[in-house]
Amino acid sequence: MIVLYESAAAQHNQGFIDELKRYFSIELLTWDDWSEDGLEQLLKRVQGHSVFFRVRQPHAARFLEDNGVRLINRAEVNRIANDKWQSYQFFQLLGVPVIPTQKTPLALPYITKTADGHGGAEVWHVESPVDMPAIESLLLYQPVVPHIADVRAYVIGKNIVGAVKRSATDSFKANYSLGASVERFELTAAQRNDVEKIATALNSDYIGIDFLLLEDGRHVFNEFEDPVGARSFYQTHDDNIAELLAQHFTNLEQNYPFRDSDRN
Structure with missing residues (x-):
């Protein structure tokens, strides 16, 4: 299996890449040329391989998939995740609670x-x-939705492997890379049901699904990430995302072109 990163992201995620190599046979490929010619060269390089697609380049994902390359995640997952308007429409279609979103300004704030x-x-x-x-x-x-925290649920295949509650210290942005405090979070039955509904509809392999935790305990979805980072997961959980992914990859290889969910 090839793990595809852009060069800067590969350096930033070298620890995760090394950890993944401990559990699964992978080859790291870095790529930064997303031009038409660059994509043709990339196709020649990855044809015949499964690709763990760790870049935010939906047009490249679609090009590779249309030319027979098997991507993890699927191209459609990458497309929706990296267009917040598409994500909003997707959540609406599923009927899960979502922050109202529009393309024209609202009344301040x-x-x-x-x-x-x-x-x-x-x-x-x-x-x-x-x-x-x-x-x-x-x-x-x-x-502006009053809330007490932001929660990210990590999903591999159809399995929720953990969730992290992220609380901003001095900013409205509750993101671990921006200095938010993090702690392990146990999803309620309602939250778990909605997260599973999203992952099932996407037919995804590895994503992070984000929602706001409201003061009354309800939740409202905001977006999902592909590719998703796991630093806050490692900070709060004993499980190893790399090992869990390796188990998922093994299962995919053994059942290809089917998935366990295809079985009766």
């Missing part, structure tokens, strides 16, 4: 974000017109 941002970047709390970012990217707008 509100949250605005780019459609393709990730990791807590490119998100702004707008309290006055001067807070609006001076960028040309497509922006989405959401109301």
Whole structure:
């Protein structure tokens, strides 16, 4: 199996890559040329291999998959995850609670974000017109939802392997890489049911599903991540994501082109 990263991300995630190599036979491939010619060269390099696709390049994922390359996650998962407007529509289609999102500004105050941002970047709390970012990217707008924490559920295949509660210390962005405090979190039955519904509909292999935890105990979904990082999981759990992924990869290889969920 080939694990595909962009060069900078591979350096940032070298520890995880090394850990994955302990449990499964993988080859790291770094790639940064997403031009048409670059994709043709990439296709030649990965054809005939399964690819653990760890980049945010939906057009590349679709190109490879359309040319017969087996991706983990599927191209459609990468596409929806990296377009917050598509994610919002997907959550609505499933009927799970989701933060109302629109393409036109709301009455102040509100949250605005780019459609393709990730990791807590490119998100702004707008309290006055001067807070609006001076960028040309497509922006989405959401109301400010009072909440006590942000929760990320980690899902491998159809199995929820853990969840992390993330609380911001001095910012509305509850992201571990931005300094939020983290702790292990036990999902309620309702939360678990909705997370499983999302993962099943996506037919995903490895994602992080994010929701806000409201003061009254209810939850409202925000987005899901592909690729998803596991630093907060390792900080709060004894299980090893790399080992769990290796078990999932082994199962995929043994059952290809089927999955366990295809069995009666």
